[in-house]
Amino acid sequence: MYTDLAVFSGTDTVEETVAAIRLLCLPRGRVRIFVPEGQRDLDRERALMAKTAGAGVHISLDSVDPKSAGERVATEIAPGCETIVVVRPSGASLSLGVLERLLLKHAPVPVWFWNTPGGSDLTIVAAVDPDDYDRRRDGLNMESVDLATDLALRGGGSVVLVNAWQLDDEYDMRQNPFVGTGDDKIETARRALQAARASWLDTLAARCRRRGVAVEADLREGPREAVIPAVVEERNASVLVVGTMKRRGFAAMVRPNTATALADGFSGSLTVVPPGRAETESGGGSVSRIAAGVAFA
Incomplete structure (x- = not known):
């Protein structure tokens, strides 16, 4: 579906992140992983890179100040992407923290609050x-239908x-x-x-x-x-x-x-679509880029 992801990585979401990348990212895509400053975990980062290697994507690592993460997503990352994904630990209900509320209020692109689907x-x-x-609601409805x-x-x-x-x-x-x-x-x-x-x-x-x-x-x-x-x-x-x-x-x-x-x-995966997203090809189609975020634990 997408070729460009920026991942804001929590502490216990390796498997969930890999599942989201495999389902949402196309081969040869680019994944940027942002880790909270002061919480770098080399073993976890190696695990992420190893488990996503089979998906044929390129991974890079960076760090970010959690206090400025919401502002940075809204001002720097979101304008250059077409979707944001916030990955949560499996089974965790969505709690609207500062980052989540900022995204719902300001993000100019669809926001995925991702919880790895269970079952087949x-x-x-x-x-x-x-x-x-x-x-505007007409276009918004078609965007939602096409994304689904x-x-x-x-x-x-x-x-x-x-x-x-x-x-x-x-x-x-x-x-x-x-x-x-x-x-x-x-x-x-x-x-x-x-x-x-x-x-x-x-x-x-x-x-x-x-x-x-x-x-x-x-x-x-x-x-x-x-x-x-x-x-x-x-x-x-x-x-x-x-x-x-x-x-x-x-x-x-x-x-x-x-x-x-x-x-x-x-408790499930929720995708919130705002008005005004650039239209994809007629009748629906894949979106070219995505920014993905994993909620900070």
């Missing part, structure tokens, strides 16, 4: 959501597209004395919205199928923060891909960031 089946859930008031498809092709897995929908005006329709909408009209509006979402989700699913990936569309009524984790658990998904509009100020108050809400405590 690779299932990727991509959460998608239209937005009639912000057309790329990973499925690389790992021999399948994709589940999930959309959580709600009739946002239902409360006002019932309570507003000037509207006075009856139950029959509300139900008609709900069914119309559900049908429109189903048609839209099928269109995105067709985008995956055109590239030869097995895909299912999962449309559910309810809030995103409840529906998405439920689908991940029911499907025993290895990876969740979710877009973020990086709202600020009043917009963030009106519609909070779903990605941040999902990230804290998430």
Whole structure:
């Protein structure tokens, strides 16, 4: 999938780092490993280099001050890459520390919070959501779908597209004395919205199928923060891909960031895709570069 990785290495993530590199990095790729200053472990570094040698990648080592790691990723490394990956110890839930929050807030590229998938089946859930008031969401949804498809092709897995929908005006329709909408009209509006979402989700699913990936569309009524984790658990998904509009100020108050809400405590692999990423080849395709980070222990 990718050819350029920068790895921020923790203390107990050798196997996880190797697994991420083997799945995400193409042969002849370049891996830059950054180790926290004062925590150099030559035996561990030799193990990393030896275990990734078979993947046909070039490895270099460097050190970094953990206190400035987040700022350095945001200002120096991310602008020259197309993805950042933060690798966590297997089975560890995601805890949003300073580095993770900086990346979610500022990184101009997709951020992978990587937890090595268990088992042999690779299932990727991509959460998608239209937005009639912000057309950037259309491109963001396609980016998320294409990224999930790329990973499925690389790992021999399948994709589940999930959309959580709600009739946002239902409360006002019932309570507003000037509207006075009856139950029959509300139900008609709900069914119309559900049908429109189903048609839209099928269109995105067709985008995956055109590239030869097995895909299912999962449309559910309810809030995103409840529906998405439920689908991940029911499907025993290895990876969740979710877009973020990086709202600020009043917009963030009106519609909070779903990605941040999902990230804290998430136990699987989470990929957060921001708007505005350079498009890949038509219909999806591999991305050329990646910056990968391993969370400092």
